[in-house]
Structures are given as C-alpha cells and as structure tokens.
Amino acid sequence: MASAxxxxxxxxxxxxxxxxxxxxxxxMLSALSELDPWISLLGYSAVLLLGVFxxxxxxxxxxxxxxxxxxxxxxEAVRRLADALPDPCVIVDRRSLVVHVxxxxxxxxxxxxxxxxxxxxxxxxxxxxxxxxTRIHGTRTVELHQQVPNETWYKVTVAxxxxxxxxxxxxxxxxxxxxxxxxxLEALRSDFVANASHxxxxxxxxxxxxxxxxxxxxxxxxxxxxxxxxxxxxxxTRMAKLIEDLLSLSRIEMRQHMRPTQPVDxxxxxxxxxxxxxxxxxxxNVEIALDxxxxxxxxxxDRDELYEVVENLVDNAIKYGADGRRVRIALVAAxxxxxxxxxxxxxxxxGVAAEHVPRLTERFxxxxxxxxxxxxxxxxxxxxxxxxxxxxxGEMAIRSTPGTGTEVDVLFRR
Numbered sequence: 251m252a253s254a255x256x257x258x259x260x261x262x263x264x265x266x267x268x269x270x271x272x273x274x275x276x277x278m279l280s281a282l283s284e285l286d287p288w289i290s291l292l293g294y295s296a297v298l299l300l301g302v303f304x305x306x307x308x309x310x311x312x313x314x315x316x317x318x319x320x321x322x323x324x325x326e327a328v329r330r331l332a333d334a335l336p337d338p339c340v341i342v343d344r345r346s347l348v349v350h351v352x353x354x355x356x357x358x359x360x361x362x363x364x365x366x367x368x369x370x371x372x373x374x375x376x377x378x379x380x381x382x383x384t385r386i387h388g389t390r391t392v393e394l395h396q397q398v399p400n401e402t403w404y405k406v407t408v409a410x411x412x413x414x415x416x417x418x419x420x421x422x423x424x425x426x427x428x429x430x431x432x433x434x435l436e437a438l439r440s441d442f443v444a445n446a447s448h449x450x451x452x453x454x455x456x457x458x459x460x461x462x463x464x465x466x467x468x469x470x471x472x473x474x475x476x477x478x479x480x481x482x483x484x485x486x487t488r489m490a491k492l493i494e495d496l497l498s499l500s501r502i503e504m505r506q507h508m509r510p511t512q513p514v515d516x517x518x519x520x521x522x523x524x525x526x527x528x529x530x531x532x533x534x535n536v537e538i539a540l541d542x543x544x545x546x547x548x549x550x551x552d553r554d555e556l557y558e559v560v561e562n563l564v565d566n567a568i569k570y571g572a573d574g575r576r577v578r579i580a581l582v583a584a585x586x587x588x589x590x591x592x593x594x595x596x597x598x599x600x601g602v603a604a605e606h607v608p609r610l611t612e613r614f615x616x617x618x619x620x621x622x623x624x625x626x627x628x629x630x631x632x633x634x635x636x637x638x639x640x641x642x643x644g645e646m647a648i649r650s651t652p653g654t655g656t657e658v659d660v661l662f663r664r
Contacts, residue, residue: 337427342368344420384408403429449492453485495630502637509643510552516591517542520581523560534572541580549590549662555638562631563595563658571597574655590664596657602650611636
C-alpha cells in the first residue's frame with residue numbers, strides 16, 4: 251500500500267505543471283462566461299482524477315513480472331537460474347517483450363534490454379518465426395547466422411516457461427548456444443583436407459606422367475630415363491616432406507594443451523641447428539651469422555620440437571631471403587618478466603608486403619606459390635612453428651618490409 255501511495259504521489263507531482271495549466275484554462279473560460287462555473291469545476295475535477303490515477307504509456311507497457319504459480323520466490327529463482335547459465339538466455343512475455351536478460355546475453359547481445367520487443371533488438375526473421383511457432387506448437391530449435399560485426403553462429407532454443415500455468419502462458423525462454431568455434435574448426439578442417447589433397451595430387455600426377463613416359467616412348471632412351479628418374483626423385487622427396495610436416499603438425503595438435511617441462515639449453519640447440527643447415531646455406535651462397543649470448547638459463551620445453559622451431563625459421567630465411575646473402579640468428583635474455591630467452595631470425599631478402607604478414611602462419615598459405623614449390627616448401631613450416639610456440643606458452647611475432655627483409659621473434663618462457 252505504501253508503494254502504491256508513493257506511486258500516486260510521484261505521478262501527481264510529475265504532472266503538477268500540466269494540471270495547473272489546465273486549471274488556469276478552466277478558470278479563464280469561467281471568468282469569460284464561456285463555461286458555467288459548476289461545469290468548469292466538474293470538468294477540472296475529472297481532469298485532476300485522471301491526472302492522478304491514469305497510468306502513462308511507459309507504465310502501461312511495463313513488462314509483467316514473471317511469477318510462475320503465483321510465487322515471487324519462484325520468479326526470482328527463474329532469474330537466478332538464467333543468470334547461472336554460461337550461454338546467453340533471454341526471457342520474453344506473452345507480448346514478446348523482454349523481461350529478463352542474463353549476463354552472457356548482455357555481453358553477446360548488448361542491444362537486448364528489458365521492456366523492449368525482442369524483434370526490435372534481435373532482427374532475425376528465423377527467430378521471430380520460431381517464437382510464434384513455439385506459442386502454437388511448443389519448443390522450437392533454429393540456427394542464427396550473424397555476419398556483422400563478426401561472423402557468428404548460434405543454436406537457438408525457444409521453449410515455453412510453464413505451459414500448464416495460466417499466469418505464465420506465453421512466457422518463453424530463449425537460450426543461444428554459440429556454434430562459432432565449431433563452424434570455424436569445420437571450415438579449417440575442410441580447407442586443410444582440400445589443400446592437403448591438392449598438394450599431394452600435384453606430385454602424384456607428375457609421377458604417374460613420368461612413369462607412363464618411361465614405360466612407353468622413353469623405354470629404351472637412357473638419357474630420357476635418367477632425366478625423368480631425377481624428376482621423379484624430386485617429386486617423391488616433396489611428397490615425403492609434405493607427409494612428414496602433416497604428421498608433425500598432427501602430433502603437436504594432439505599435445506597442444508600439455509606444456510613440456512624438460513630443461514633445454516637453447517644456446518647449444520641454436521648452434522646445432524646453424525651447423526646442421528650450413529651446407530644448405532653454402533649451396534644458396536648465404537652466410538649464417540650467429541649472435542648468441544652465453545650463460546642463458548635453460549628453458550622448459552620439448553627439445554625435438556624446439557629444434558624444429560629454430561630449424562624451420564632458419565630454413566625459411568635461407569630459402570626465401572637468399573637474395574640478401576646473409577641470415578642473422580640472435581639469442582639474448584628476454585626483457586619481459588616470465589620469459590627466459592628471445593630468439594630473432596633475420597634475413598635481408600625481398601621481404602613480404604604488409605597484407606601477407608598476418609597470414610604467414612596459416613596452413614598452406616604462400617605469398618608466391620610457384621616460387622615456394624620450386625624451393626620445396628610445403629606451406630606448413632610457420633604453421634608448425636606457431637603451434638609449437640603456443641604449446642610452450644611462448645610468443646611469436648613476424649615483421650617484414652618489402653625490399654628490406656623479414657624478421658621473426660620468438661619469446662621462450664622460463
């Protein structure tokens with residue numbers, strides 16, 4: 251009762267200027283003999299009563315409180331249950347006005363607020379149709395695909411709150427389960443299979459063509475046979491390297507969330523890689539310059555995988571930066587807290603345009619596919635590096651300037 255009295259009083263004071271203005275109008279009409287004083291008094295009394303007791307538009311459209319079985323405690327329990335859900339959840343009344351938005355929904359759909367029709371804030375025809383069908387046929391499940399500002403997918407379930415409760419007939423609970431990560435992984439898997447099939451198909455087709463030539467027209471041609479056998483060896487080597495990289499990537503992904511713990515002397519490892527790749531560098535007429543700080547503390551990791559990281563980075567620098575005739579490998583103590591060492595591999599080759607840099611760690615991504623294949627690149631080297639660094643909880647950064655070269659930094663944790 252006290253709250254009702256307070257509401258009437260606040261409504262009266264809120265409309266007081268308007269009521270006073272209307273009173274002045276009635277008074278002037280009575281003074282000018284345009285209106286009988288008694289009629290003027292009755293008319294103003296009626297306006298005064300309407301001004302105090304009649305609700306305004308906002309009060310008339312205020313959403314009803316959800317009170318299943320007439321129990322306000324149960325209504326609060328429904329809200330708390332919705333708030334506890336990890337997925338977005340929105341409750342709407344029989345008029346499809348939003349009556350509750352849980353925190354997850356507030357984050358993913360900030361435009362959805364209480365008291366506003368759901369159709370105004372979530373403009374998905376498939377969702378609006380599902381709401382109407384749920385009112386007639388019961389629970390419905392649909393999928394939403396949103397492309398702006400980011401591409402997202404949601405599995406939406408629209409269900410009645412209490413079908414057998416007259417007080418809550420028409421109240422619906424809308425839950426939205428994100429399918430974005432699942433769709434992204436499916437797309438990656440599909441692209442991966444398509445790219446791997448393409449990369450394997452090309453050398454296989456070449457091998458079949460060479461074999462057919464050797465069996466047919468070049469069966470007795472010793473010179474042609476030697477030439478084609480050399481080409482066949484190159485294609486077979488390329489396939490073997492591709493399969494090796496695919497298996498390596500698969501092994502790393504299987505252990506992605508298990509950080510290795512064995513101590514590794516990163517300085518010794520870098521020297522071993524540089525020594526192992528020195529013949530390749532000599533063939534490419536590239537000098538490997540080492541700038542290593544001695545006495546660095548060991549880092550925790552898998553030695554074989556860390557060897558693969560350094561080897562891939564240096565191998566890429568030699569292959570794609572050979573024009574610069576020099577590759578620099580620097581190893582220093584990391585300045586950032588929590589990290590033990592920083593490895594920097596720099597070439598002075600043609601570099602890469604800025605738009606390509608963010609995609610260099612994607613599987614099978616090549617800036618120049620023909621040049622990469624000629625250099626026996628599989629397009630998986632930097633993807634492998636990225637996954638290994640991620641497994642070791644390290645960080646990787648690539649910088650490149652056309653005409654200047656490319657620099658890759660890797661931070662290793664303690």
